[in-house]
Amino acid sequence: MHDILNNIRAPYEDALRGFLKGTGEEALQRAYDLGRRAAEDGVGTLDMVKLHEEVLHTILKDSQRSEALADTVRRASQFFAESLSPYEMTHRGFQEALQTLRVRADELADMNRMLEDEISERTEVERALRESENRFRTLVETARDVIFTLSLHGRITSMNPAFEDLVGAQRTEWIDRSCVTLLHTDDTPRAIRVFQQVLRGEIPATFEARIRTNRGTYLVGEFIMAPQYQDGKIVGALGIARDITERKRASEDLRTLAQRVVVAQEEERKRISRELHDDICQRLSATKLHLEALQDKVRDKRSPLARGLVDVRRSIGATIKEVRSISANLRPATLDDLGLPTALRLLCREFSKMHDITVRVEADPLPMHTLPAQTETAVYRVTQEALSNVAKHSRAREVYVQLRRTGTSVSLTIRDNGKGFDTTKAFVRSDGTGLGLFSMRERAQLASATFDLTSVRNKGTTLKLDIPTTGP
Ligand SMILES: Nc1ncnc2c1ncn2[C@@H]1O[C@H](COP(=O)(O)OP(=O)(O)O)[C@@H](O)[C@H]1O
Numbered sequence: 001m002h003d004i005l006n007n008i009r010a011p012y013e014d015a016l017r018g019f020l021k022g023t024g025e026e027a028l029q030r031a032y033d034l035g036r037r038a039a040e041d042g043v044g045t046l047d048m049v050k051l052h053e054e055v056l057h058t059i060l061k062d063s064q065r066s067e068a069l070a071d072t073v074r075r076a077s078q079f080f081a082e083s084l085s086p087y088e089m090t091h092r093g094f095q096e097a098l099q100t101l102r103v104r105a106d107e108l109a110d111m112n113r114m115l116e117d118e119i120s121e122r123t124e125v126e127r128a129l130r131e132s133e134n135r136f137r138t139l140v141e142t143a144r145d146v147i148f149t150l151s152l153h154g155r156i157t158s159m160n161p162a163f164e165d166l167v168g169a170q171r172t173e174w175i176d177r178s179c180v181t182l183l184h185t186d187d188t189p190r191a192i193r194v195f196q197q198v199l200r201g202e203i204p205a206t207f208e209a210r211i212r213t214n215r216g217t218y219l220v221g222e223f224i225m226a227p228q229y230q231d232g233k234i235v236g237a238l239g240i241a242r243d244i245t246e247r248k249r250a251s252e253d254l255r256t257l258a259q260r261v262v263v264a265q266e267e268e269r270k271r272i273s274r275e276l277h278d279d280i281c282q283r284l285s286a287t288k289l290h291l292e293a294l295q296d297k298v299r300d301k302r303s304p305l306a307r308g309l310v311d312v313r314r315s316i317g318a319t320i321k322e323v324r325s326i327s328a329n330l331r332p333a334t335l336d337d338l339g340l341p342t343a344l345r346l347l348c349r350e351f352s353k354m355h356d357i358t359v360r361v362e363a364d365p366l367p368m369h370t371l372p373a374q375t376e377t378a379v380y381r382v383t384q385e386a387l388s389n390v391a392k393h394s395r396a397r398e399v400y401v402q403l404r405r406t407g408t409s410v411s412l413t414i415r416d417n418g419k420g421f422d423t424t425k426a427f428v429r430s431d432g433t434g435l436g437l438f439s440m441r442e443r444a445q446l447a448s449a450t451f452d453l454t455s456v457r458n459k460g461t462t463l464k465l466d467i468p469t470t471g472p
């Protein structure tokens with residue numbers, strides 16, 4: 001019995017495959033013939049059902065396309081029905097077999113629907129993913145910053161079109177090349193350090209490095225780097241580079257301008273001081289002498305005229321003093337004549353007298369030419385402005401001024417015990433006032449000095465300049 005089934009199996013499969021491929025009538029004829037042979041040899045309908053299912057299973061296993069599954073099953077049923085038609089007359093089990101077959105076909109169709117649902121769900125997820133990927137791709141493709149990825153060895157693995165505009169080279173030329181070769185050699189050690197930090201899983205602070213372009217020029221790039229992960233492991237680095245050349249240039253221009261203003265201001269002060277001292281003071285002195293001569297000529301020293309002359313002469317004397325003091329402030333002659341330490345001491349003494357604030361001064365002697373004349377002026381001016389701020393704003397009762405000389409630098413410290421202030425908000429207010437701190441800082445910068453301002457509310461303010469000196 002099994003032998004017979006096995007004999008039919010191969011031709012049955014062959015015929016069914018043919019039918020499914022569309023050989024039509026001829027295949028159906030073969031189905032009928034095979035059915036008749038089986039019926040004659042005594043193969044039962046249930047055995048036929050089993051045979052059909054096995055064959056169909058084999059065929060479906062090979063077929064990939066699920067959407068055609070329902071159709072295949074439907075057509076296979078037609079073929080099968082044809083193969084069973086010889087039984088119609090002889091076997092009562094025919095109807096029953098057909099029924100089983102229908103149930104099986106329904107089950108298969110259900111399975112197929114589930115499969116289709118799953119497929120459409122997956123397609124939806126894939127579509128959403130593709131859409132989001134597209135969005136990011138567009139962002140990267142159109143960004144004006146260079147966005148790149150690096151391998152664990154620092155080789156460029158990808159970058160966006162912005163690179164071509166910036167560097168003037170094709171991206172393909174640079175893929176798989178070491179990224180540090182794009183940088184100025186002085187900047188590579190730092191870039192490598194940052195890259196190593198990234199490989200340790202850190203996100204380092206932004207850093208600047210010069211980028212060499214194909215035009216032979218350098219751009220200043222601001223870099224942000226972060227580790228790139230895959231399955232929880234670091235596989236390289238992600239980076240963004242922004243061209244900040246223009247921004248740098250603008251801020252440098254601004255700095256140069258500010259420094260020029262400081263220099264021009266100093267020149268102008270010198271000029272006005274000279275004018276006041278050499279011209280106005282001389283004239284006033286001459287007028288005073290003239291008045292004295294007139295006084296001598298007045299006989300009655302008690303006459304209103306004589307008393308008037310005395311008053312005028314006194315007033316002129318006071319004016320001369322005032323003008324001298326203004327002139328001295330504008331152009332501290334003491335600085336040239338007596339040197340910085342003494343000039344500072346005198347300045348502090350004057351200040352203390354005028355404002356009733358105790359000033360303690362400690363000033364190391366400075367041999368000639370320890371500091372360039374311009375730097376000495378800067379230190380003097382900073383002290384002047386700092387003291388004026390103490391008087392104007394601090395409500396301090398004591399100030400400490402120290403000029404210290406070490407082997408490699410000269411430092412100036414001015415500390416008050418006043419009310420303190422928020423140093424982050426004090427530099428240049430929007431109404432343009434408050435240029436004092438700003439110009440102090442500019443002067444310090446001009447003298448290559450570090451400028452350090454700290455202030456604590458209700459404790460006081462400390463300002464420190466540190467000026468490097470070349471010699472001991
Ligand atoms: N020693 C100080 N103590 C308290 N506040 C200060 C001191 N120095 C500066 N300030 C604050 O900082 C501000 C800015 O100072 P500055 O730039 O010199 O401008 P200005 O003296 O013209 O106001 C001051 O208005 C004041 O509020």
Ligand SMILES: [Mg+2]
Pocket residue numbers: 385388389434436437
């Ligand atoms: Mg001020």
